[in-house]
Amino acid sequence: MNTQPIGFIDSGVGGLTVVKEARRQLPNENIIFLGDQARLPYGPRPAAQVRAFTWQMVNFLLRQHIKMLVVACNTATGAALSDLKAKLSIPVVGVIVPGARAAIRATHTRHVGVIATVGTVRSDAYAQAMHQKATDIQVTSLAAPKLVPLVESNEMHSAVAKRVVAETLRPLQHTDIDTLVMGCTHYPLLKPLIQNVMGDDVTLIDSGVQTVSEVSMLLDYFGIAAAPGQTSNAQFYTTGAAKLFNVIASDWLGLAVAAKHVDITDEPQTVVPKLPTDTIVVASKNPGKVKEIAAMFATEGVTVKSLADYPELPDVAETGTTFEENARLKADGYARMLELPVLADDSGLMVDALGGQPGVFSARYAGAGHNDAANNAKLIAELAEVPDAKRTAKFVSTLVFAKPNQPERDLVVSGTVSGRIVGLPQGHDGFGYDPYFYVPALGKTLAELSPTEKNAISHRGAALRKLDQKWRAWYQEDES
Ligand SMILES: O=P(O)(O)OP(=O)(O)OP(=O)(O)OC[C@H]1O[C@@H](n2cnc3c(O)ncnc32)[C@H](O)[C@@H]1O
Numbered sequence: 001m002n003t004q005p006i007g008f009i010d011s012g013v014g015g016l017t018v019v020k021e022a023r024r025q026l027p028n029e030n031i032i033f034l035g036d037q038a039r040l041p042y043g044p045r046p047a048a049q050v051r052a053f054t055w056q057m058v059n060f061l062l063r064q065h066i067k068m069l070v071v072a073c074n075t076a077t078g079a080a081l082s083d084l085k086a087k088l089s090i091p092v093v094g095v096i097v098p099g100a101r102a103a104i105r106a107t108h109t110r111h112v113g114v115i116a117t118v119g120t121v122r123s124d125a126y127a128q129a130m131h132q133k134a135t136d137i138q139v140t141s142l143a144a145p146k147l148v149p150l151v152e153s154n155e156m157h158s159a160v161a162k163r164v165v166a167e168t169l170r171p172l173q174h175t176d177i178d179t180l181v182m183g184c185t186h187y188p189l190l191k192p193l194i195q196n197v198m199g200d201d202v203t204l205i206d207s208g209v210q211t212v213s214e215v216s217m218l219l220d221y222f223g224i225a226a227a228p229g230q231t232s233n234a235q236f237y238t239t240g241a242a243k244l245f246n247v248i249a250s251d252w253l254g255l256a257v258a259a260k261h262v263d264i265t266d267e268p269q270t271v272v273p274k275l276p277t278d279t280i281v282v283a284s285k286n287p288g289k290v291k292e293i294a295a296m297f298a299t300e301g302v303t304v305k306s307l308a309d310y311p312e313l314p315d316v317a318e319t320g321t322t323f324e325e326n327a328r329l330k331a332d333g334y335a336r337m338l339e340l341p342v343l344a345d346d347s348g349l350m351v352d353a354l355g356g357q358p359g360v361f362s363a364r365y366a367g368a369g370h371n372d373a374a375n376n377a378k379l380i381a382e383l384a385e386v387p388d389a390k391r392t393a394k395f396v397s398t399l400v401f402a403k404p405n406q407p408e409r410d411l412v413v414s415g416t417v418s419g420r421i422v423g424l425p426q427g428h429d430g431f432g433y434d435p436y437f438y439v440p441a442l443g444k445t446l447a448e449l450s451p452t453e454k455n456a457i458s459h460r461g462a463a464l465r466k467l468d469q470k471w472r473a474w475y476q477e478d479e480s
């Protein structure tokens with residue numbers, strides 16, 4: 001029994017035809033779908049670019065811990081399937097072979113038509129897949145580049161769609177083709193129109209339906225199916241505008257879809273090598289910080305250590321005048337000593353009424369013998385005369401990831417959160433100035449938030465999300 005989701009990728013909404021079938025055939029399985037609508041259509045793009053984009057989608061989904069990958073896009077299957085299969089350790093299924101197999105089963109005249117994108121037609125993948133199994137099949141392929149835009153603009157039911165489909169399919173009419181492969185996952189959304197033009201004697205093959213049967217078989221073969229009776233869920237992501245996606249998806253799937261927008265342009269364009277080590281050290285002596293940072297790596301199977309694990313190490317002095325300088329000093333310094341990848345955070349509170357103080361001195365604001373209570377007492381004293389409206393402030397976190405002895409390659413990201421300093425402490429969670437840092441949008445101080453809630457809005461959370469997008473590619477860059 002395995003409740004991890006199955007990942008589905010497509011250039012846009014087309015892959016939803018496969019998702020619909022998956023929900024029908026595999027109701028216990030959790031599903032996660034990503035459509036790369038921002039860079040659609042894939043059909044006319046060079047194969048190498050489609051492969052790079054596909055890897056970016058895959059790397060995003062791998063972080064969501066998918067147990068199997070379904071490439072619900074014919075163009076991406078043609079361009080990237082063999083590469084994905086060779087490099088991934090989870091099972092990978094494409095849409096072409098299952099569709100080709102079904103066409104061979106269906107045809108009596110042994111003449112099969114294939115409509116697909118320019119890229120798929122150019123790759124000749126359907127003809128090759130069919131000829132591997134049955135050399136006698138005649139395959140006539142037709143590029144239909146106008147169909148994907150019709151679907152993506154939700155024009156499937158318009159008069160224009162009717163006319164475009166009829167014009168596109170004209171070369172296939174009055175032939176002895178008795179089976180037509182819809183060789184793009186977008187096309188089943190136009191199925192009634194296609195069937196109407198081709199006539200009822202032509203069997204339409206929906207590659208997606210066939211693909212899900214193969215997925216089902218592989219789940220059993222690898223023993224990774226979800227348990228029966230489980231309540232499953234489906235999550236949707238798009239790199240484009242969620243609004244139109246939601247309209248098409250909700251309509252097609254018959255369920256209220258609320259897709260999340262994601263940017264995957266910083267994802268690596270090929271397989272991400274495993275970490276050179278299974279240990280990352282967070283170069284901090286502040287347990288509150290370490291906890292927040294470790295949460296991000298918890299899902300990576302990486303052991304997160306902190307300076308508390310290395311009590312013998314000398315301190316690195318924070319002599320910089322900016323957060324970045326100090327974070328670099330800490331990351332580079334400890335990476336050199338430990339010969340391990342080291343992540344450091346330098347952060348602080350910047351209060352407008354105090355000209356940005358305490359800033360880089362936040363930890364030692366109260367001077368000798370400083371601690372959170374003393375720092376907070378000094379802050380409140382300094383602001384005693386300042387009216388509420390003028391007590392605006394922000395937290396800043398700068399993270400620097402360093403590899404041993406390569407300071408020129410440090411990865412640097414920052415995040416901020418804006419709020420107001422209140423006169424009385426509220427809440428007991430978090431650390432440092434959290435009980436006094438009020439976030440108007442939430443009506444709470446940071447100390448009144450759970451760790452997850454704080455990470456969702458905090459300066460460190462924002463910086464960590466940027467880091468999350470970048471650090472894998474950064475590792476990779478270092479290897480070359
Ligand atoms: O240098 P390390 O060992 O990482 O730990 P530190 O606590 O000294 O960390 P900094 O030098 O970066 O100083 C940051 C100070 O800013 C304050 N601070 C930073 N992030 C905070 C947060 O999320 N909530 C509350 N206070 C925070 C807090 O007082 C920290 O001690």
Ligand SMILES: [Mg+2]
Nearest residue numbers: 285318346363
């Ligand atoms: Mg410090």
